[in-house]
Amino acid sequence: MSAFTARPGVVGDLDYPGGISALDVHYVRPGLASSHLIVESGRAALVDAGTALSVPTLLAALTRRGLAYTDVDYVLLTHIHLDHAGGAGALVACLPNAQVVVHPRGRAHLENPAKLIAATKAVYGDEAFSALYGEILPIPASRLISATDGMRLYMANRAFDFWHTPGHALHHLVIHDRLTDSLFTGDTFGVSYRELDVDGRPFIFPTTSPSQFDPQQLKDSVRRIAALSPQAAYLTHYGRITGIAKLAEQLLTQIDQLVGFAHELATSPEPHKALNTAIFDWLNTALDRHGFPADAALRHHLLDSDVELNTQGLLSWLARQRNEAKLNQ
Numbered sequence: 090m091s092a093f094t095a096r097p098g099v100v101g102d103l104d105y106p107g108g109i110s111a112l113d114v115h116y117v118r119p120g121l122a123s124s125h126l127i128v129e130s131g132r133a134a135l136v137d138a139g140t141a142l143s144v145p146t147l148l149a150a151l152t153r154r155g156l157a158y159t160d161v162d163y164v165l166l167t168h169i170h171l172d173h174a175g176g177a178g179a180l181v182a183c184l185p186n187a188q189v190v191v192h193p194r195g196r197a198h199l200e201n202p203a204k205l206i207a208a209t210k211a212v213y214g215d216e217a218f219s220a221l222y223g224e225i226l227p228i229p230a231s232r233l234i235s236a237t238d239g240m241r242l243y244m245a246n247r248a249f250d251f252w253h254t255p256g257h258a259l260h261h262l263v264i265h266d267r268l269t270d271s272l273f274t275g276d277t278f279g280v281s282y283r284e285l286d287v288d289g290r291p292f293i294f295p296t297t298s299p300s301q302f303d304p305q306q307l308k309d310s311v312r313r314i315a316a317l318s319p320q321a322a323y324l325t326h327y328g329r330i331t332g333i334a335k336l337a338e339q340l341l342t343q344i345d346q347l348v349g350f351a352h353e354l355a356t357s358p359e360p361h362k363a364l365n366t367a368i369f370d371w372l373n374t375a376l377d378r379h380g381f382p383a384d385a386a387l388r389h390h391l392l393d394s395d396v397e398l399n400t401q402g403l404l405s406w407l408a409r410q411r412n413e414a415k416l417n418q
């Protein structure tokens with residue numbers, strides 16, 4: 090259990106305009122990861138599914154909102170990392186009418202999750218894997234829809250457009266809700282925890298986690314999101330943010346800064362430790378500027394898991410770069 094208690098209205102389930110809610114999937118800590126519920130004319134969609142362990146929480150949230158399991162038409166996956174898609178199989182086993190929409194590159198891994206499980210175990214280790222993700226169920230082909238770039242889908246009369254946005258992962262897409270002119274960005278538009286808001290201003294930073302992080306692709310995708318100039322973005326980590334043009338500029342600068350740290354520290358005696366420290370210090374300084382309370386324990390509590398994943402992802406990207414350079418020699 091966390092030593093920190095959740096602040097109501099800051100973490101947990103949050104309700105937004107347009108029938109949109111962020112439902113806490115209780116991954117790692119409260120307020121870290123969400124599944125967004127969209128309700129339109131009695132029909133429902135979930136954007137991202139949490140882990141297999143999130144399923145009872147999500148089903149209870151539907152019931153609390155007066156929705157039957159048969160009311161859910163879609164589970165829309167931004168990408169197949171297990172904090173977003175690990176629960177999709179167990180979830181649709183309970184939602185008889187739900188189709189799962191996924192990037193074409195992710196589809197085979199949902200039908201047969203063996204490789205996805207092995208890749209995630211390589212990042213987290215066997216023991217942490219079970220505690221974090223539970224049992225990953227395959228999804229029958231008949232329930233899967235591959236979302237091509239530019240595909241449009243309707244729920245009742247509400248249109249959703251799907252755009253491919255590689256950079257965080259090759260199997261990443263974002264979903265444009267035309268009714269509210271908002272985008273569900275998964276991890277492409279970084280992370281922004283509501284606990285870090287100061288006077289309503291969001292604190293944002295990119296996620297560079299393993300194993301397909303690619304800075305150039307990620308910057309192109311952030312630009313693509315900004316070019317759609319949505320009213321709001323809904324981040325899986327966590328909830329709604331506005332002022333997208335300005336935040337996009339910040340993310341573009343930050344991606345370059347993170348890559349700069351990685352290049353600079355790759356040859357140090359302990360690159361992992363050095364990079365981890367550098368990323369935390371960098372966020373710490375940014376939080377000072379942001380006006381966030383100088384509570385070191387709270388800052389570590391909120392940032393350590395991302396700092397570690399960003400460190401791993403940057404180092405694995407650098408290793409890939411070096412291998413490619415060697416192959417090209």
Ligand SMILES: [Zn+2]
Pocket residue numbers: 170172173276325326
């Ligand atoms: Zn994520």
